[in-house]
Amino acid sequence: MKELNNKTEWLHLRLSKEEQEHIQKAFAKTTCRKLSDYARKILLGKPVVGTLRNQSLDDFMAEMIQLRKELNAVGNNFNQAVKKLHTLDRAEQVQQWIMVTEANQSSLKNSIETIEKSIGKIADLWLQ
Numbered sequence: 001m002k003e004l005n006n007k008t009e010w011l012h013l014r015l016s017k018e019e020q021e022h023i024q025k026a027f028a029k030t031t032c033r034k035l036s037d038y039a040r041k042i043l044l045g046k047p048v049v050g051t052l053r054n055q056s057l058d059d060f061m062a063e064m065i066q067l068r069k070e071l072n073a074v075g076n077n078f079n080q081a082v083k084k085l086h087t088l089d090r091a092e093q094v095q096q097w098i099m100v101t102e103a104n105q106s107s108l109k110n111s112i113e114t115i116e117k118s119i120g121k122i123a124d125l126w127l128q
Helices: 017-028 035-043 055-087 091-126
Strands: none
Touching: 017 035, 055 091
């Protein structure tokens, strides 16, 4: 039968503000989920797994998230335009729909070009 490993004992510490900030910064750079897990590992001399961040990848991901939002907005606009087309019955309404759709198409092309440039940049970084 598996023995329970309950933590029943307490260890209280008093820290200066600087010490607390130092510990919090070090804790933030690890994969530990809780400060108590991090402190326990440090105090018992167990290994702590740190995280390694790739700033260029973080920047790329932030840009891709923004571009995805823009593409979703353009896609929503296009869907609305197509729905509107199905309700039109006069030639001048169809002409207006065509103009609006061309503007959306231009915006979509710009977004795609921006994505292609961003992918090219990150590919160049990774291939160095």
